[in-house]
Amino acid sequence: MLMPLNELLLGIAGVGATLIGTFIVGVFFYIDTDLHRMLMATDAADRYLRSGVRWVFLVYALPVLVPLTLAALDPIWGAATFIVLSAILVMATVDTGRRIVKSGRMGVSRSLAVNQWVSTVGVLALVVLPWVIGGWLPPASAFVPSTIIAIAIGFTSTAALIMTQFDATAAMADSVQVDPESDAPQH
Numbered sequence: 001m002l003m004p005l006n007e008l009l010l011g012i013a014g015v016g017a018t019l020i021g022t023f024i025v026g027v028f029f030y031i032d033t034d035l036h037r038m039l040m041a042t043d044a045a046d047r048y049l050r051s052g053v054r055w056v057f058l059v060y061a062l063p064v065l066v067p068l069t070l071a072a073l074d075p076i077w078g079a080a081t082f083i084v085l086s087a088i089l090v091m092a093t094v095d096t097g098r099r100i101v102k103s104g105r106m107g108v109s110r111s112l113a114v115n116q117w118v119s120t121v122g123v124l125a126l127v128v129l130p131w132v133i134g135g136w137l138p139p140a141s142a143f144v145p146s147t148i149i150a151i152a153i154g155f156t157s158t159a160a161l162i163m164t165q166f167d168a169t170a171a172m173a174d175s176v177q178v179d180p181e182s183d184a185p186q187h
Contacts, residue, residue: 009067016063
C-alpha cells in the first residue's frame with residue numbers, strides 16, 4: 001500500500017531535520033577543537049569552510065521547510081517556500097564554487113572539489129525538477145524528488161567535509177613524528 005502524500009512529506013522533513021541536527025552537533029564539536037584552530041590558519045581556508053557549512057545548512061533546510069509547508073498549507077505556499085530557498089541555495093552554491101576555485105591553488109582536497117561540482121549539478125536539477133514534473137503550479141508530489149536530491153547532496157557534502165578534516169588530521173599526524181625513546185614530538 002502506498003503511503004499518503006502528507007505522511008511522505010513529513011517523513012522527508014523528519015529525515016532532513018535529523019541530518020541537520022546531527023550536522024549542527026558535529027560543527028559545534030569541531031569548532032571547539034584545537035584542530036579547527038590549527039587548520040584554519042589562513043583566512044581563505046576559514047572562509048571556504050564557513051561557506052561550505054552555510055551551504056550544507058541551506059541544502060538541508062530545503063527538505064525540512066518545503067515538505068512541512070506543503071503538508072500544512074496550500075501548494076502555492078510550498079512553491080513560494082521552494083522558490084525562496086532555491087534562490088538562496090543557488091547563490092550559496094555559486095559562492096562556494098567560487099571559493100573552491102579560488103582556494104584550488106591552496107590545496108583544497110580533490111574530494112571537496114569533485115563533490116562541489118557534483119552538488120552544483122544536483123542543485124540545478126532540484127531547482128527545475130518540480131516545474132518539469134508539475135507545470136507552472138506544481139502539486140505537492142512534484143517537490144518530492146527535489147527534496148530527496150537535496151537530502152542526498154547534503155549527505156554527500158557532509159561526508160566530504162568530514163573526510164577532508166580526517167585527511168587534514170592524518171597529514172598533521174604524519175608531519176609530527178614521535179621519538180620512541182623520549183615520547184616527545186619531533187618536527
